[in-house]
Amino acid sequence: MKIIVAYSPAPRQVREWALDIPNCSSAKQAVEQCGVLAEFADLALDTLNVGIWGKRYGLNHKLEDNDRVEIYRPLRVDPKVARRERFTSQGAKRAGLFADKRLGAKAGYGG
Numbered sequence: 801m802k803i804i805v806a807y808s809p810a811p812r813q814v815r816e817w818a819l820d821i822p823n824c825s826s827a828k829q830a831v832e833q834c835g836v837l838a839e840f841a842d843l844a845l846d847t848l849n850v851g852i853w854g855k856r857y858g859l860n861h862k863l864e865d866n867d868r869v870e871i872y873r874p875l876r877v878d879p880k881v882a883r884r885e886r887f888t889s890q891g892a893k894r895a896g897l898f899a900d901k902r903l904g905a906k907a908g909y910g911g
Contacts, residue, residue, distance in 0.1 A: 801825070801865040805834040807843075808873060815839075827852070827869050828859035836871065843871070 805817045817834035827850050837843055849872040851857055856872075863869070 801863070803830055803863055803865075803867045803869060805830055805836060805869045805871070807836050807840070807871040809840060821863070825863050826859065827857060827861045827863060830863060830869050831859070831871065848872075849874075 801821060801823055803819050803821060805819060806814055808814045815836070817836065819830060819834055821830055821833060828845070831837065831845065831848065831850065837845060845859075848859065849856065850859060850861075851870045851872060852861065852863070852867050854870065
């Protein structure tokens, strides 16, 4: 069965490995076979977060033909904190519903 293992070591960079693996293989076996752990020494198999086509699964998940195993990096910044910081720097007049208030528009209807 054919699968793809994908890993993004940095923003806007993606490495992909196309593999032909036996039926009933797990995501863990695919990650081990592709060689990503040897190429990126900072990755540890026991701490990896993986998913199949954007949906999170464990390493023991059994793969199907044409699956795409994605290895996820940890987040550098909490999304809530980043949103709060953007809002603070932009101010209420440039963010959200109040960004482009039209003259004469009802409250909450910006455009």
